[in-house]
Amino acid sequence: MPSGICPECDGEIHVSPDVEIGDFVTCPECDVELEVIEVDPLEFEVASEEDFLDEDEEEW
Numbered sequence: 001m002p003s004g005i006c007p008e009c010d011g012e013i014h015v016s017p018d019v020e021i022g023d024f025v026t027c028p029e030c031d032v033e034l035e036v037i038e039v040d041p042l043e044f045e046v047a048s049e050e051d052f053l054d055e056d057e058e059e060w
């Protein structure tokens with residue numbers, strides 16, 4: 001079973017062997033929602049909707 005490291009807490013996350021880029025997983029250690037951005041090697045990125053909202057609000 002493939003595994004990667006949580007960018008939030010450095011915990012180990014195991015995913016199903018058929019995981020694909022763009023899939024979402026939840027870290028069992030810190031409960032953060034993560035998006036799969038790379039599968040070989042396995043890498044995650046924190047999926048935070050608040051980040052996108054913040055960008056929308058930054059209007060000149």
Ligand SMILES: [Zn+2]
Nearest residue numbers: 006009027030
């Ligand atoms: Zn975590």
